[in-house]
Amino acid sequence: MKPILEVRNLSKSFGQVIANENISLTVQPGEIVGLLGENGAGKSTLVKAVFGILKPDSGQILVDGEEVPFGDTATVIDRGVGMVHQHFQLVPVMSVTENIFLGDEPRRGLLIDRKGAKEEVLRLSKQFGLEVDPDVPVEDLPVGTQQRVEILKALRKNVRLLILDEPSAVLTPQETDELLEVIKELAKQGVGIILITHKLREVMAVADRVVVLRNGKMVGTTTPHETDESGLAQMMVGRTVILDVKKSPAKPGKPALTVKDLKVRDDRGLLAVQGANFEVREGEILGIAGVEGNGQRELVEAICGMRDRVSGEVLVTGQATKNLNPHAVHAAGIAHVPEDREKHGLVASYSIADNLVLNRFDQSPFASSFVRRLDAVSDNAVELVKKFDVRTPSAENPASSLSGGNKQKVIVARELSQGLKVLVAAQPTRGVDVGSIEFIHKQLISARDNGAAVLLVSAELDEVLSLADRVAVISGGKIVATVDAEGADRNYIGRLMAGLKE
Amino acid sequence: MFSKSLLSTYAVILVISYFYFRDSLVTTSVAGSALLFGLPLAMAAMVGILCERTGVVNIGIEGTLLFSAFLGFFIGAISKNLLVGVASALVGGIIMSLLLAVLTVNWKMDQIIAGTIINILAAGLTSFFYKQGYALPAILPRWNIPLLSDLPFIGPVLFTHGPLTYAGLILIITLWVGLFHMRWGLRSRSIGEYPSSADAAGIRVNRLKYLNLILAGGFGGLTGAYLALELVGSFDRGFSAGKGFTALALMIFGRWNPLGALGAAIFFGTAQAIANQLMITGVVNIPQPFINMLPYILTIAVLAISAGKVRPPAAAGRPYEKENS
Numbered sequence: 001m002k003p004i005l006e007v008r009n010l011s012k013s014f015g016q017v018i019a020n021e022n023i024s025l026t027v028q029p030g031e032i033v034g035l036l037g038e039n040g041a042g043k044s045t046l047v048k049a050v051f052g053i054l055k056p057d058s059g060q061i062l063v064d065g066e067e068v069p070f071g072d073t074a075t076v077i078d079r080g081v082g083m084v085h086q087h088f089q090l091v092p093v094m095s096v097t098e099n100i101f102l103g104d105e106p107r108r109g110l111l112i113d114r115k116g117a118k119e120e121v122l123r124l125s126k127q128f129g130l131e132v133d134p135d136v137p138v139e140d141l142p143v144g145t146q147q148r149v150e151i152l153k154a155l156r157k158n159v160r161l162l163i164l165d166e167p168s169a170v171l172t173p174q175e176t177d178e179l180l181e182v183i184k185e186l187a188k189q190g191v192g193i194i195l196i197t198h199k200l201r202e203v204m205a206v207a208d209r210v211v212v213l214r215n216g217k218m219v220g221t222t223t224p225h226e227t228d229e230s231g232l233a234q235m236m237v238g239r240t241v242i243l244d245v246k247k248s249p250a251k252p253g254k255p256a257l258t259v260k261d262l263k264v265r266d267d268r269g270l271l272a273v274q275g276a277n278f279e280v281r282e283g284e285i286l287g288i289a290g291v292e293g294n295g296q297r298e299l300v301e302a303i304c305g306m307r308d309r310v311s312g313e314v315l316v317t318g319q320a321t322k323n324l325n326p327h328a329v330h331a332a333g334i335a336h337v338p339e340d341r342e343k344h345g346l347v348a349s350y351s352i353a354d355n356l357v358l359n360r361f362d363q364s365p366f367a368s369s370f371v372r373r374l375d376a377v378s379d380n381a382v383e384l385v386k387k388f389d390v391r392t393p394s395a396e397n398p399a400s401s402l403s404g405g406n407k408q409k410v411i412v413a414r415e416l417s418q419g420l421k422v423l424v425a426a427q428p429t430r431g432v433d434v435g436s437i438e439f440i441h442k443q444l445i446s447a448r449d450n451g452a453a454v455l456l457v458s459a460e461l462d463e464v465l466s467l468a469d470r471v472a473v474i475s476g477g478k479i480v481a482t483v484d485a486e487g488a489d490r491n492y493i494g495r496l497m498a499g500l501k502e
Numbered sequence: 503m504f505s506k507s508l509l510s511t512y513a514v515i516l517v518i519s520y521f522y523f524r525d526s527l528v529t530t531s532v533a534g535s536a537l538l539f540g541l542p543l544a545m546a547a548m549v550g551i552l553c554e555r556t557g558v559v560n561i562g563i564e565g566t567l568l569f570s571a572f573l574g575f576f577i578g579a580i581s582k583n584l585l586v587g588v589a590s591a592l593v594g595g596i597i598m599s600l601l602l603a604v605l606t607v608n609w610k611m612d613q614i615i616a617g618t619i620i621n622i623l624a625a626g627l628t629s630f631f632y633k634q635g636y637a638l639p640a641i642l643p644r645w646n647i648p649l650l651s652d653l654p655f656i657g658p659v660l661f662t663h664g665p666l667t668y669a670g671l672i673l674i675i676t677l678w679v680g681l682f683h684m685r686w687g688l689r690s691r692s693i694g695e696y697p698s699s700a701d702a703a704g705i706r707v708n709r710l711k712y713l714n715l716i717l718a719g720g721f722g723g724l725t726g727a728y729l730a731l732e733l734v735g736s737f738d739r740g741f742s743a744g745k746g747f748t749a750l751a752l753m754i755f756g757r758w759n760p761l762g763a764l765g766a767a768i769f770f771g772t773a774q775a776i777a778n779q780l781m782i783t784g785v786v787n788i789p790q791p792f793i794n795m796l797p798y799i800l801t802i803a804v805l806a807i808s809a810g811k812v813r814p815p816a817a818a819g820r821p822y823e824k825e826n827s
Contacts, residue, residue, distance in 0.1 A: 053702070053824070074704035089699035091692045092816070102692050103703030111683045153703075 002065055004029050004161045004192040005050065005081075010059030012045055019045040020056070021216045027161060027192040032183060034207030035196045038236055038433040040391070040403045042216040043196045044086065047163045051083045052076045063161070077103075082154025086165040086196075088146055090153075092139035096132050097121050100153045124152050130182065144175035151182065161192045168202060169431040174291070180206050198236070198433045200229040214238055237435045247445045250469040253282035254317070256453035257303075257334075257422045262312035264295070264302040272298040274477040275312070280422065280453040285444065287468025287485065288457040291497050295477035296457045297339060300426045303455070304336045305329035306344070317421055330359055333421035337411055337428050339457075341404075345411040348400035352392060353381030355399045356414050380417075388413035389439060405436030412443055423447050426457045441467060461493065475499045522655055528783075532775045533659045537667070538733060540764075540771025542567075545670045545725040546749030547756065547763035548677055549599075552718035554818040555681065555758055556711050557694040558606050559613040562598065562620030563722060564746025569624040570594035570726025572632075575737035578730075579636040587638070588666070588727045595723025596716055598624065603715040607708050610821035621746075629739045641735035642666060664732040666724060673721070678760040690714055694815035697822040707822050744798065751801040755808050758815060766804070773800055 003026040012020040019042045027033050037043045049056040055071035062068070063079040090099050097117050106113040106120065121134040130148045138146055147167060154162055164183070168176040183206055187193055197203060203210055204224045212219050212235040220235055227235075257280040266272035272295040280286040290296055301307035303314050305326040314321050316332045324332065338344035346355050357366045357377050365376040381395035388409045392402060399407060408428065415423065425444060429437045444467060448454050458464050464471055465485055472482045473496040480496050521529040546563050553560035573594035578587020598620055605616035642664040651661040681687035689710060692700040697707050729745075730737050749763075752770065756762030777793050780786045 073702065074706075077704050083702070085702060087698075089696070089702035091696045091699050093695055093813075094688075094692065098688060099699075102688060102700065103705050105685045105688060107685065111679075112685060112688060 001028055003027060003062075004064060005194075006060075006062040006065070007046070007050060008060040008062070010046065010049060010056050010061065012049055012054065012056040018216045020049065023059075023213070023216075023218050025211060025218075027194060029160060029192050030187050030190045032187050032193045032195060032206050032208050034203035034210040035194055035213065036198065036200075036203055036210055036232060036236055037213035038198060038405070038435055040433075041213040041236070043213055044165055045216075046213070047083065047165055047194060047196060050076070051081060051163060074103075077157065080158055080160040081163070082157070082159040082161070083163040084147070084150045084154050084165065084167055086167075086169060088150050090138045090146060090149060093137055095135050095137055096141075096149050097134040099138055099149055100124075100134075100156055102153075104156065120156070121152065124155060128152070128155060128182065129185065144171055144178075147171065147175075147179070155186075159191060161194070162186060163194045163196070165196045166198075166431070167195070168197060168199060176202065200232050200434070203232065204229060212236055233434050236433075245441050245445065245466045247467075248449070250284040250448065252284040252469070253451065255279040255315075256282045256317055257455060258313075258315040258318075259299075259303065260313040260315070262299070262302060262314065263310040264298040264307060265310055266295075266298050271310070272477050273302065276474075276477075276479050278472050278479055278482065280455050282421075282451050282453050283448055284469045285448050285454040285456055285467055287464035287471045288455065288474050289461055289464045289471050289493055289497060290459075290474035292459050294474050294497075296426070296474060298477075299474070300336075300339065300424055300455075300457055303329075303424055304334060304338075333419070335415035335418065335420040335423045337408075337415055337423070337425040339426035339430075341407055341411055346399045346407055349398055351381075351396045352385065352390065352399055352402070352410055353377050353395040355410055356381050356384050356395075356417075359414060360418065384410075384413040384417055388443075403433075405432040408432050408440060409436060412440055416443060416447055420447070420452055423452050423454045424457075425454065427459060428456070429463060430459070461490070461497070465490065465493075473497055518655075526655070528779065530655055530658050532772070532779050533655070534662075535775040535778065536768055536771040537659060537663075538771070539774045540767040540769075541667055541670050542725050542729055542733065543745055543749050543752055543770055544674060544764045544767035545721055545728065546745055547752040547767060548674060548721045548760060549718045549725070549746075550750050550753040551681075551756075551758050551760055551763060552677070552690075552714050552721065553599075553602075554753070554815050555694045556690045556714040557697060557815065557817045557820065557822065558602065558711060558715060559617065559819040560599075560602060560718065561614060561617030561750065562602055562624075562746075563749050564742055564744065565617075565621035565624030566595050566598040566719065566722035567726045567729065567742040567746050568628050568740075569598055570723040571730040571737060571741050572624075572628040572726075574723075574727045575638065575730040576631075576633075576636060579638050582639045584638065584640065584642055584731055587731050588642075591727035591730065592720055592723035595721070595726060596719035598722065599715045599719025602719075603712050606821060607711050607715075610823070613819050613821075625740070628741075632737075632739055638731065638735055642732040664728075666728040666732045670724060670728060673724070674760050674764050681760065691815070693822070694817055697817050701822075701824065711822075748797055748801050751805050754812055754814070755804050757812050770797060770800060773797075 005027040007023060007025040010020055010023045023046055035043050045054060048054040050061055052071050052073035060067055063076065063081060068076055068079060100121055101117050106116045118134045125132050130152055132145060132148055132152065138149060167179055171179060180202060183193055183195065195207065207224055209221060209223055210232065211221050214236060259276055259278050262273055262276045263271060264273040276299060278286065288296055298307060302309050305324045305328065308323060316334060319332065321329055321332050342348065357380060360366055361372065366373055385392065385395050390406050390409045392406065399410060402410065428440055444454055456464060456468055465488060468485045470482055471485050471488055471493065472479045473493055475497060476499060546567055549563045549566060550560055570591040574587045574591030577590035578584055602616055602620060605611045606613050644662055644664055647661040651657040689700060689705050693707055693710060701707050752763045752766040755766040773796060777796050781793060
């Protein structure tokens with residue numbers, strides 16, 4: 001069979017950094033190729049070069065046996081290549097239909113044929129089983145549905161090669177499972193698929209073939225039959241990775257964080273947390289398990305002073321924190337690794353060094369009276385960058401230059417490098433590569449071993465079960481059960497998460 | 503939404519009819535001058551709409567109007583040919599928008615600074631080269647549209663104007679159709695909202711920005727020509743008198759929609775026309791400077807009311823760079 005895509009000896013560098021070096025890749029019709037690699041390994045660069053978003057330095061790209069010019073997205077789309085971007089390429093204020101047909105609008109005379117476009121969206125959505133309302137503005141849709149729009153957009157033309165760039169990074173586990181089904185269905189219909197991810201489970205579940213990149217080079221090709229998750233992880237990172245978290249039994253002390261009858265409203269004004277009660281002791285990790293959107297975000301924001309409480313109390317080592325702002329909450333001893341690191345964790349345009357002191361820039365030793373002590377800031381940065389293994393040429397580079405995993409390391413480094421009593425970590429490893437996940441997990445455990453109370457909120461049940469000492473299940477804004485993590489029944493917790501009684 | 507606009511249309515018709523039956527002559531003349539005062543503002547607002555919808559903030563409208571009116575007037579006067587004057591004004595507007603395009607699209611300069619450069623440049627050039635003693639051979643003639651101009655009220659108000667008035671009105675409506683019902687408009691708006699999505703869809707972002715800025719320059723040139731060659735027939739230093747900035751306010755008030763901005767401009771024109779009428783008839787005795795202030799006071803009031811409720815194109819003001827990582 002003629003391959004739908006053939007990449008020959010493709011190279012691309014950005015200044016000094018070689019992002020892709022001599023990469024060759026083929027995809028057959030109906031084949032699912034998993035493209036695996038850590039953040040910064042060059043996966044995105046490779047597919048962006050294929051799609052014409054980036055111009056490679058050298059090499060050849062053949063679609064359907066014919067060479068395509070570099071950097072020409074329109075031609076590539078024309079030849080039947082579609083791409084679902086990691087950051088959705090959707091215009092928020094425009095409708096689903098407008099987004100799907102942007103760049104290839106059906107016309108009637110001089111005007112856009114809105115009716116025809118809408119019918120076509122409905123037809124596509126039926127054919128591929130991707131349900132959407134064609135008239136809704138994209139910004140009003142949940143993330144999972146936005147992604148459906150992205151996929152439909154990629155499929156609108158007779159697509160024979162579909163590239164998915166980290167499609168599951170923003171999805172809940174349920175949405176991810178649905179996505180994987182869609183991918184399998186597309187492959188059955190003869191579409192060749194490149195699936196970029198660093199989630200090993202997904203690759204193992206759907207890929208026919210796995211191509212692994214590391215530091216811009218191809219390190220190997222394998223199939224899910226020939227290897228397992230730890231084998232893949234080893235290829236990605238270049239060393240043995242411990243996927244299971246090793247930890248000693250917890251030695252819980254006094255209660256450090258106590259939450260009593262906490263009620264919180266969400267952005268729409270509805271009661272999202274409906275009377276939560278729990279405590280986290282010194283030297284233990286309490287994991288909050290739950291399907292996303294069950295009040296976790298509101299709970300965390302209320303504890304950390306980012307959201308007003310309707311009623312109830314939050315105590316830190318017995319001291320009440322009543323509607324304090326984040327700064328005061330922080331002073332009370334609560335460190336926070338926020339769910340949305342781009343929005344609440346970092347100032348993207350500030351240097352890494354400044355980001356590392358965001359919570360203490362006005363305190364000794366980083367400032368004396370009104371003057372900042374930049375030498376102290378920079379010493380602190382050098383030390384933390386080394387200790388937390390932040391991969392960057394210099395701590396003076398802007399935080400925006402870092403990959404997702406390294407951004408998260410900066411936040412963890414900042415939050416852990418101070419005397420803390422309570423650590424609230426919300427989705428600490430979302431969208432983070434395997435190597436960084438391992439590192440962040442170790443840091444959370446060592447914070448616990450140093451006597452901090454850790455509240456871990458994660459959408460990944462496996463993460464909660466492997467890290468936490470106790471697991472609280474949240475459903476519909478209520479803590480419905482608290483169990484020991486050791487020997488917990490996964491199915492039982494899953495049922496509670498789904499809102500079923502016992 | 504639909505019933506609301508229908509309701510306000512009825513209200514406007516009702517008010518106009520009331521005054522028309524009280525005094526048809528005065529009402530007709532007020533409505534006519536409302537259009538004359540409002541139209542240049544509306545056309546200038548189109549410059550802003552075209553630019554911002556496609557992601558470029560243009561505060562250089564004032565300078566564009568000034569420069570194109572200047573070229574239109576002097577070249578028209580020297581060549582003694584009004585058509586040459588109109589063409590020169592168009593060229594002048596396009597020169598200014600090309601300058602904005604080079605500064606903001608190619609050099610990715612801060613767009614507020616780029617607009618300021620245009621304003622300062624236009625003010626400097628037009629006063630440095632300004633010479634007294636030139637006059638146009640005539641101003642652009644009125645064309646009374648046959649039959650339509652004989653209609654009561656509507657005829658004299660809408661169909662007894664110079665060619666550029668008709669051109670302006672038709673182009674504003676065309677722009678609305680293009681922006682909301684044609685490929686070009688959907689693509690342009692996607693660039694103003696989220697340019698990387700347009701890029702991913704195979705749209706050449708910077709090329710379309712250039713095209714739209716040139717079109718905007720054409721609108722600016724037409725406005726300058728209208729002011730110098732059809733409405734006033736002369737040129738002075740500081741001739742544009744803040745119309746370019748008022749136009750920006752109207753663009754916001756009209757929610758970046760050509761018809762909205764046209765409506766807002768006619769509202770402004772009506773206020774000005776009523777004030778003038780009151781002055782002429784001596785009903786009120788307000789010193790002229792206060793009457794002249796009216797548009798600016800209205801601008802502030804309107805912006806204060808609508809600010810915060812409107813949402814500009816999300817990417818306006820930011821140059822588009824293809825990502826590099």
